[in-house]
Amino acid sequence: MDRLELKNLYDDFRDPKTIKSFAKIIEEDAKKLKRDINIMEVCGGHTHTIMKYGLLQLLPENIDFIHGPGCPVCIMPKERIDHAYILSMQEDVILVTLGDMIKVPGSNGSLQKARSKGADVRFVYSPMDTLKIAKEHPDKKIIFFAIGFETTTPMTAALLDIVIKRDIKNIFFHINHVTVPEVMKELIDSRDVHVDSYNNQIDAFLGPSHVSVIAGSRIYEIFPKSYNRPVVVAGFEPVDVMEGISMIVKQFLQNRCELEIQYKRVVTFEGNIRAREMIDRYFEKRELFKWRGLGNIPKSALKLKDEYKKYDAEYIYKDILPLEEIEDHKLCICGDILRGMAKPTECTVFGTACKPENPIGSCMVSSEGACAAYYKYGNFLKQGKRNG
Amino acid sequence: MDKEITLAHGNGGEENNRLIKEVFYKAFKNDILQKSEDAAVIEDGKLAFTTDSFTVTPLFFNGGDIGKLSVCGSCNDLAMMGAKPLYLTFSVILEEGFGTRELQKIVRSMKKELETNSAVIVSGDTKVVPKGSVDKIFINTSAIGEILVSDISANALGKDDLILVSRDIGCHGAAIFTAREGIDIQSDLMSDCASLFPVVKALIDKGIRITAMRDATRGGISAVLNEWAKQSGVCIEIEEDKVPVSEQVKGVCELLGFEALSLANEGTFVLAINKKDAIIAFEVLKEFNQNASVIGKVSDEYIGKVLLKSSYGTRRFLETPTGELLPRIC
Numbered sequence: 001m002d003r004l005e006l007k008n009l010y011d012d013f014r015d016p017k018t019i020k021s022f023a024k025i026i027e028e029d030a031k032k033l034k035r036d037i038n039i040m041e042v043c044g045g046h047t048h049t050i051m052k053y054g055l056l057q058l059l060p061e062n063i064d065f066i067h068g069p070g071c072p073v074c075i076m077p078k079e080r081i082d083h084a085y086i087l088s089m090q091e092d093v094i095l096v097t098l099g100d101m102i103k104v105p106g107s108n109g110s111l112q113k114a115r116s117k118g119a120d121v122r123f124v125y126s127p128m129d130t131l132k133i134a135k136e137h138p139d140k141k142i143i144f145f146a147i148g149f150e151t152t153t154p155m156t157a158a159l160l161d162i163v164i165k166r167d168i169k170n171i172f173f174h175i176n177h178v179t180v181p182e183v184m185k186e187l188i189d190s191r192d193v194h195v196d197s198y199n200n201q202i203d204a205f206l207g208p209s210h211v212s213v214i215a216g217s218r219i220y221e222i223f224p225k226s227y228n229r230p231v232v233v234a235g236f237e238p239v240d241v242m243e244g245i246s247m248i249v250k251q252f253l254q255n256r257c258e259l260e261i262q263y264k265r266v267v268t269f270e271g272n273i274r275a276r277e278m279i280d281r282y283f284e285k286r287e288l289f290k291w292r293g294l295g296n297i298p299k300s301a302l303k304l305k306d307e308y309k310k311y312d313a314e315y316i317y318k319d320i321l322p323l324e325e326i327e328d329h330k331l332c333i334c335g336d337i338l339r340g341m342a343k344p345t346e347c348t349v350f351g352t353a354c355k356p357e358n359p360i361g362s363c364m365v366s367s368e369g370a371c372a373a374y375y376k377y378g379n380f381l382k383q384g385k386r387n388g
Numbered sequence: 389m390d391k392e393i394t395l396a397h398g399n400g401g402e403e404n405n406r407l408i409k410e411v412f413y414k415a416f417k418n419d420i421l422q423k424s425e426d427a428a429v430i431e432d433g434k435l436a437f438t439t440d441s442f443t444v445t446p447l448f449f450n451g452g453d454i455g456k457l458s459v460c461g462s463c464n465d466l467a468m469m470g471a472k473p474l475y476l477t478f479s480v481i482l483e484e485g486f487g488t489r490e491l492q493k494i495v496r497s498m499k500k501e502l503e504t505n506s507a508v509i510v511s512g513d514t515k516v517v518p519k520g521s522v523d524k525i526f527i528n529t530s531a532i533g534e535i536l537v538s539d540i541s542a543n544a545l546g547k548d549d550l551i552l553v554s555r556d557i558g559c560h561g562a563a564i565f566t567a568r569e570g571i572d573i574q575s576d577l578m579s580d581c582a583s584l585f586p587v588v589k590a591l592i593d594k595g596i597r598i599t600a601m602r603d604a605t606r607g608g609i610s611a612v613l614n615e616w617a618k619q620s621g622v623c624i625e626i627e628e629d630k631v632p633v634s635e636q637v638k639g640v641c642e643l644l645g646f647e648a649l650s651l652a653n654e655g656t657f658v659l660a661i662n663k664k665d666a667i668i669a670f671e672v673l674k675e676f677n678q679n680a681s682v683i684g685k686v687s688d689e690y691i692g693k694v695l696l697k698s699s700y701g702t703r704r705f706l707e708t709p710t711g712e713l714l715p716r717i718c
Contacts, residue, residue, distance in 0.1 A: 006642060023700075053702060054702025054703060055702070058701070099714045116394050357402050
């Protein structure tokens with residue numbers, strides 16, 4: 001038997017012929033649609049795929065995307081980044097976090113800046129690498145600044161599980177895990193003071209597959225049922241996304257409003273039950289959590305349960321961590337972009353004062369943020385095609 | 389200009405360019421410097437002159453070490469200007485406590501690489517600093533070379549040029565990143581670290597007219613192509629599926645969310661060559677590396693931009709990489 005190569009896992013899902021075939025099917029189906037459809041791809045990973053592979057250029061004019069709030073770095077409010085900054089500046093602390101979290105600016109600057117001022121800030125690919133850092137620095141307090149949606153939460157839980165079982169004394173947690181369904185509800189329910197969000201343009205959701213690998217597709221059941229918005233849970237390769245879009249279009253054609261799974265090769269209705277149990281063991285819902293640009297959203301984030309507060313950096317360092325709210329930058333319209341009310345290009349500071357190397361708003365920070373993706377890959381190639 | 393220097397200012401991308409322009413060019417401004425070529429052309433076009441400093445973690449990596457890198461780096465800068473490396477200077481800053489055996493190993497690989505280039509070190513300097521002042525060893529080399537063919541310039545690309553790349557891209561960046569502490573990926577990825585003068589000489593010996601050449605170090609192919617598009621005021625169109633990327637580099641990019649086009653190389657170069665000579669050039673490149681490829685052309689569709697075209701008919705801009713290289717979250 002041939003050895004399984006990494007490319008075997010993705011090659012077929014990037015096959016140009018298959019992508020073109022789906023484009024054809026979507027085009028044919030879309031001709032029969034009675035109105036335009038705006039699909040919100042909730043997750044930044046999907047935005048990234050759409051931009052990187054230029055999928056928008058393959059779709060007919062009556063199908064468009066609204067880029068959603070599913071980038072854990074993007075939605076992190078200044079208040080939480082300030083916490084990380086303050087913690088990292090403590091003499092005996094090593095602050096550990098994931099990837100591009102270190103680029104996001106808070107009130108005092110980013111963690112990258114803290115590092116240039118002498119703070120010990122490290123990024124890990126796997127939270128488990130924190131164990132090694134803790135072992136090598138027994139005299140330091142290692143604070144894991146935990147971020148991410150349902151996808152990364154089990155890894156934090158698994159790390160805490162080991163810390164407790166091995167009685168490791170120098171690892172602590174600052175928890176910023178957020179959840180997808182609550183923000184989706186907020187996007188449909190909320191009324192912004194400036195714009196009438198009840199007129200939000202979202203007709204359907206493309207749900208991220210990796211979230212449902214953990215949480216199951218069940219978390220989206222409510223959207224077709226109570227909100228009249230179809231949901232298709234789709235994978236991240238271009239063929240996955242194109243098939244997902246095709247499934248959504250067919251629902252509209254056939255007057256269906258359902259929860260469907262495109263990513264059947266891994267996603268189930270129930271999800272990963274063991275991972276869910278571990279999350280439930282250590283975490284509980286926060287009453288409120290502030291999302292950058294969207295404000296406070298009820299029950300949209302997790303915190304450590306009270307019984308584990310001796311591991312909770314928010315509790316241990318409560319005397320030095322401020323709780324006051326900070327207002328978002330005035331010119332930045334991240335909130336409207338995340339609500340699907342505006343495109344990045346409608347922002348006055350987009351690409352001028354706000355660029356990936358000097359982001360004002362959160363959407364410009366991560367390569368998977370809507371603004372950064374627009375900046376990097378541009379969308380005016382499509383406009384060029386339409387106008388010409 | 390930003391108030392403080394961060395790691396992003398040394399990445400070969402936008403922040404790096406800004407630092408060079410707003411701090412160094414502002415102070416040192418002169419006609420030669422402002423050409424912004426790999427090496428300065430001096431003495432009425434007879435000589436090329438360049439300098440480069442080296443710091444790398446780990447010091448020894450699969451495919452090379454800091455010593456080999458320090459000779460290749462400066463000699464390649466000369467080769468990219470069509471110059472034959474002649475003389476080098478060598479400065480080293482050592483951290484107190486550094487192993488003499490390691491130093492000898494580094495110097496041995498420098499010697500070997502100098503032979504490949506038929507160049508010699510003619511002057512040097514040594515400093516030792518207290519522990520913690522530098523990370524083990526920093527090396528600087530300067531090099532001077534004789535220009536064999538003139539008028540190779542990043543400012544000269546035109547519509548008759550095709551874009552070629554000398555081999556598969558991104559090996560050095562991927563190899564170094566996976567060898568870093570904290571990234572537990574096992575692979576047999578090998579840096580492409582190599583001297584480019586031999587292949588450049590072969591191209592020149594064939595009488596090929598070279599419009600521009602550049603070794604795609606920090607910032608990778610993306611940085612080179614964007615600089616060319618801006619400096620020459622043209623649009624560069626790249627066929628994505630023609631760009632050679634090894635399966636291993638692709639794999640690292642998949643896992644960590646990188647783009648191979650933005651990964652660093654240390655022995656890979658991009659060429660702009662007139663259509664008429666491109667096929668012969670391609671054949672010469674192939675003799676040195678089977679993965680050489682013609683990857684694109686020059687047009688005037690979007691001036692100053694690099695256009696990346698997919699095999700299923702979509703297009704996007706390839707931007708100059710920004711920020712520090714960080715793995716994606718999920």
